[in-house]
Amino acid sequence: MAALSNSSIWEPLFVTTGIGVLFFGGFRARAFVICLVISLLITDQFVDMLKSAVDRRRPKQVQNVRMVEMQRTRPAFLTLFKKPTVRFSDSSDRNRSGPSFPSGHVTTNSVIAVFCTLFYRRWGWLYWLVALAVGYSRIYLGSHWPTDVIATFFLAGGEALLLLGLFELIWRSAARRSMPRLFAQHPSLFADSNIGTRPPDVPQRSI
Numbered sequence: 001m002a003a004l005s006n007s008s009i010w011e012p013l014f015v016t017t018g019i020g021v022l023f024f025g026g027f028r029a030r031a032f033v034i035c036l037v038i039s040l041l042i043t044d045q046f047v048d049m050l051k052s053a054v055d056r057r058r059p060k061q062v063q064n065v066r067m068v069e070m071q072r073t074r075p076a077f078l079t080l081f082k083k084p085t086v087r088f089s090d091s092s093d094r095n096r097s098g099p100s101f102p103s104g105h106v107t108t109n110s111v112i113a114v115f116c117t118l119f120y121r122r123w124g125w126l127y128w129l130v131a132l133a134v135g136y137s138r139i140y141l142g143s144h145w146p147t148d149v150i151a152t153f154f155l156a157g158g159e160a161l162l163l164l165g166l167f168e169l170i171w172r173s174a175a176r177r178s179m180p181r182l183f184a185q186h187p188s189l190f191a192d193s194n195i196g197t198r199p200p201d202v203p204q205r206s207i
Contacts, residue, residue, distance in 0.1 A: 001137040002068040002084055005105060008076035027182075031171075031189045032119045039111055039163045043156065047107050051099040058100040058143055060089035065142030089142060102152040103144050106135045110156035118164060119190045164190070 003009060018037070021029045059065050067089050071082040109131040116124030135153065138144040168189050175183040 001140040002070050003080055004134050004137040005141055005143070006070055006076070006079065007105065007108075009079065012075070012077075027186050028119060028190065031186075032115060035164065035167045035189065036112065036115050038167075039115070039160060040108060042163065043107055043111055043159055044104070046159065047102055047104050050102055054099060054101045056100040056145075056148070058097055059145055060142040061094045061097070061100075064088045064090070067142055097143070100144055101148045102155055103135070103138055103148050105138055106131070106144075106149050106152040107156040107159075109134045110153055111160040114157055114160035115164065 018033045021033050025033070060067060065088065067087055069085045069087070070079040071084065073079045073082060109127075113125075113127045113131040116127040118124070131153075135149040139146055139149055171189050172183075172187070
């Protein structure tokens with residue numbers, strides 16, 4: 001659970017994958033990475049503003065909860081091979097972390113899950129398993145209340161859909177004029193460009 005919540009472990013993997021997709025991926029893969037990065041930057045600012053506005057205390061800030069802390073290592077993934085520290089929160093933990101709602105970890109992974117689902121429908125939905133596991137880990141570690149995690153799933157999902165709809169609108173209006181050839185090949189950022197263009201299996205009879 002502590003490893004799932006430690007974003008420092010997984011950031012190099014995500015960054016390397018994103019860079020590789022930008023250089024070697026196709027149109028949809030590049031659109032996926034670019035739109036996702038922009039969305040995460042926007043949601044990060046939104047989460048900070050909402051945390052300050054709601055200012056809800058974390059479980060470990062108001063009661064004694066079990067905490068699992070990974071050891072600090074360089075590079076960060078080496079902490080997976082170190083024994084974590086298990087303790088109960090005390091008064092020293094009340095001011096260590098920011099407000100509880102919404103969860104930044106859940107927001108990030110929910111946005112990624114929505115984008116994976118819409119861009120890669122057949123397998124993309126599987127990322128929701130990762131998002132759910134991260135959400136549970138935040139509760140397990142005493143960092144968030146269950147209601148924080150549940151509400152954040154809906155909040156982040158709605159925000160991701162709104163942002164993706166905005167990107168799609170911008171693409172269809174701007175690319176149609178400035179990049180007509182590319183737009184003809186890819187009229188949508190995430191929809192299958194072959195849908196509606198394939199010839200029917202059975203030709204219609206001419207009257």
